[in-house]
Amino acid sequence: PCPLPLQMLWLLVLTLPCLGGSVPVTSDPGPGTELVGIMGGHDAANGKWPWQVGLWFLDPTSSQWNLRCGGSLIHPQWVLTAAHCIPGRNPVTRDFKVQLGRVRPSYSDSVQVARIIRHPKYSLENGVSGGADVALLKLEAPVQPSNLVMWIRLPPASSPFPPGTRCWVTGWGLIAPGELLPPPHNLQEVEVPIVANEICQQQYGNVITDDMLCAGSEGRVTCQGDSGGPLVCQWRGTWVQVGVVSWGPQYCLPNVPTVYARVTSFLPWIHLHIHSSP
Template identity: 80%
Template sequence: HLLTGSPPCPLPLQMLWLLVLTLPCLGGSVPVTSDPGPGTELVGIVGGHDAADGKWPWQVGLWVFDSTSSKWNLNCGGSLIYPQWVLTAAHCIRGRNPETRHIKVQLGQVRRSYNDSVQVARIIRHPNYSLENEGPEGGSDVALLKLEAPVRPSNLVRWIRLPPASSAFPPGSRCWVTGWGLMGPEESLLPKNLQEVEVPIVADEICRQQYLRINKVIQDDELCAGSKGRDSCRGDSGGPLVCKWRGTWVQVGVVSWGSKCGLRKFPGVYARVTSFLPWI
């Protein structure tokens, strides 16, 4: 989800599951992605816990160089979908002409680690993604990153299977989302360990009706997942939403946007992977 707003810090304990719309307590250490639209925010894990080594071997972290601060920041997630290709969110890639030398990919580690990150050789944003106006709310919020060299599979590094076009995940299906984003508005530090949380798939029509109440449109190439206190939140954009299909993990969504975090009536919004299979 994208970043806007400016609530006071700290917030009351009972609001721990809400999104921090901006994080003054973190100062300049917080990475920021592309210009947000109104009422949206970046995302990170709410209601989750530490993930074990090798449990989600396709999870990657995107380290992006901030030329203003001359620092590398882990500002998004992604997934290894082929030996040399990473799937992430288009809004994680800043600027009209992003430079590959400013993006590196962390593989096979649950702890934040810039060391041994892999250089990106090519960036491909979906051609229908809106760079200027709607942003992720306009849909097509996916991008591919080609790595400089194919990676070798191991116990800690493996690519995630993409779902068949015919696969369906009915409302209530229990899926998992992972990332290094903030776990709540009162957290003053980003988690060092990868977080995981189980989230239910939400019916398309229910999600559309809920978001229409705040004048937000759920696109046909998007799906919704999450429940009160269990959601993706700030810092996890581009990360994978995975579900079991016939006994195998497949990636069904890419963390994209939403209204706040962990709210009962506003689940997280994800790019629907099956909508992009021909493009991928």
Template identity: 60%
Template sequence: EVPVPLSREELEACAFRVQVGQLRLYEDDQPTKVVEIVRHPRYNKSLSARGGADIALLKLEAPVPRSELVHPVSLPPASLDVPSGKTCWVTGWGDITHNQPLPPPYHLQEVDVPIVGNSECEEQYQNQSSGSDDRVIQDDMLCAGSEGRDSCQRDSGGPLVCRWNCTWVQVGVVSWGKSCGLRDYPGVYARVTSYVSWIRQCVPPFPRP
């Protein structure tokens, strides 16, 4: 599958900047420019995140130098099956609860969230649906969270990471959900293991330090 750059009508790369090595949003006055956004070719704009393949890659104007505060997170092996109940972590500068934006000084937030198996997650969402038999949680999705512990609005695109074999690996990308932190509505993430081969196809390997 060939990576497809987003068109001008959808998202413009020039409108985005990437901040690294900072805990407070807007603290870095020289963020790195984005020169290209590459979406997965199976992403369906009309279905949005609920259609799956809700993942994209950003090409930056310049390499990001590693430092004490900046390290690339590892990709998981494509075969990794994160067990239900495992505690992982999600971070972001999004709302701290439903319709309550993060206040100044905009310090990066983190919360530990339990992984919820896809079957259980599907059952929870179906129980609250309007009688539709359509599948809600696709194979390329991953659920995590519990009441009061969740990603929220404006966290979309952020990382869900787990400790695995003494290494932090990114297993999810914040995608969608119902409000945030509600009982029986875990957050839904793009399952990174479903896209490892595509990511490796698009991104050259990191040189070893």
């Protein structure tokens, strides 16, 4: 069975793309599944995580908009999410919209995506287990900051976030294996400790690469539906984003950490696109 990312599944009636075939979301996703859900969390207050966004995707088969993934606003006009949240070899920008400033899913006032950039090292064939699971989305127009909408800072390249550092992850995904976030689908938050890559490798084998970061503790991890969402930590009195929800164990095991794309590994690529863009 192939790796499944943590895409939002509670609104998806889709099967997930996997190595050219399709896998029903109920099937055994194998050792590395793309994740999208918070286990052990609780409701987030309005405006507490103002950089959290929801990524909506127009399902070509049903012609319905579905909340597919999370993401984060990292600049007035740019969103950071997971590469596996963008299906297909040639994604079309008009099929994607971004919800800002809301703790409950709402497509009504979402912003159109104008440009999609998957990391060049992300492999559609290998999926999340190949690493480089990051993508940038440029919005049609810059957003105005408010008490509900604000971008998150990126960490300095040298910033140390040692194992045990307490950070927070947010998302709308499953709250237990096979259990959808119940109405009114309020954004969930959970505090998780960073786990050393060496410890993480003991759980997953040697698939944990340098551009990945692990976090989670007993009963506090992500599950299907949180993909693309931000892992944020306090650094010198301000919040910075250190990870992007990428993948995790099959069945959302409560004692196995979630794997994130390590943001510091991609800073040059992120800055290149954000600052060279007209």
